[in-house]
Amino acid sequence: MTTKENVLTLLMTQAPEFISGEEMAQKLEVSRTAIWKAIKELKKEGYLINSSTNKGYQYLPSDILSAEGIRLYLSEKTPDLSIKILDSSTSTMRDAKLAAVNGEPENTLVVADMQEAPKGRFGRPFFAKKGGGIYMSILLRPNQRFEEMAQYTLIMAVAIAEALDKAAGIVSEIKWVNDIYINGRKVCGILSEAMSDVESGQITNIVIGMGINFAIRQDxxxxxxRDKATSLYSDGQPTITKNELIALIWNRFYKILNEKDTAYLDIYRKKSFVLGKEVTFIQKQVEYQGIAKQINNLGELIVQLPNGDEKALSSGEISLKKIQG
Structure with missing residues (x-):
């Protein structure tokens, strides 16, 4: 890490206490001048740092995205993420896929303060606001088969939903397969894409991206x-930082992933607001209606048609057109 990054980490770790420039210089084995320059750069970037002649420097909480800020809240059991922070991105999914092509390490996380051309499933655009959302994608290398890929989307949905609940004291819901809702309004969309080895049929890379409306006022x-979308803090007054929420999400995601059982499916089903309702969907250009009966262990939605037949809907090919009841 650079001196500036090391200084920021020290300040955050020490907060809310002061730490002297001399102590930082000794710990980082750099000059006092290097510490002073790093503090100056951090203040210029918008970080809130108190300076006292007698006490040294004190970090004050701010909602500036930073790798150091995210790492501060990561669990010891969460892998060491390679975190890239961008002021703006055309698409963090594209950035993460490029990281895969360039051979960058597994668990590379790309986070942007703004996404210029955000898109969800089937290329649908969604609303983004600079500073008001969390736009991020992660690169994974699971070496699994395609039929196992759906679990990542479901695990991601559960991790995000539970993190939102914990952060804001709410009860979120999941719309099959990849949307998170609060009080009937969408707050987050998730997109998963895979890269494979043709000969082995194994998935070599998975990129999971998401756009979370964090603190955007409803108006x-x-x-x-406006009646279909909302944010976690729709009054524009968050009670935690984006860095904290990002860490909460990945702590939960990797905990579920490492448990290697299907307990998360029970949470997913419990949070689903689709099950038991009449749904309309289009498959191979034919429109169907039926009752959403269950979500199987592959993440497929089982819909019972009026004639009693059942259809298993795959997330990669089907989008629910209407939900009633």
Missing amino acids: EFPEDI
Whole structure:
């Protein structure tokens, strides 16, 4: 890490106590001048740092995205993430896929303060606001078969939903397969894409991306989606930082992943607001209606048609057109 990054980490770890420039210089084995320059750069970037002639420096909480800020809250059991922070990105999914092509390490996490061309499943655009959302994608290398890929989307949905609940004291819901809702309005969308080895049929890379509306006031959403979308803190007054929420999400994601059981499926099903309702979907250009009966262990939605037949809907090919009841 650079001196600036090391100084920021020290300040965050020490907070809310002061730490002297001399102590930082000794711990980092750099000059006092290097510490002073690093503090100056951090303040210029917007970090809130108190300076006292007698006490030294004190970090004050701020909602600036930083790798150091995220790592501060990561669990010891969460892998060492390679974190890239971007001021803006056309698409963090694209950035993570490029990281895969370039041979960058597994668990590379790309986080942007703004996504210029955000898209969800089937290329659908979604609303993004600089500083108001969390836009991130992660690179995984699971070496599994395609039929096992759905579990990552379901695990991700559960991890995000539980993190949102914990952060804001709410009860979120999941719309099959990859949308998180609060009070009937969408707060997050998830997208998973795989890269494979043709000869082995194994998935070599998975990229999971998400856009989370973090702190966007309800009246800031475009009028045409104001009744359909919301943010975690729709009053614009968050009670935790984006860095904390990001860490909460990945701590939960890797905990579920490492447990290697299907307990998360019970949580997913419990949070689903689709099960038991009448759904309309299009498959091979034919429109169907039926009752969503269950979500199987492959993440497929089982829908019972009026004639009693059942259809297993795959997330990669089907989008629910309507949900009633």
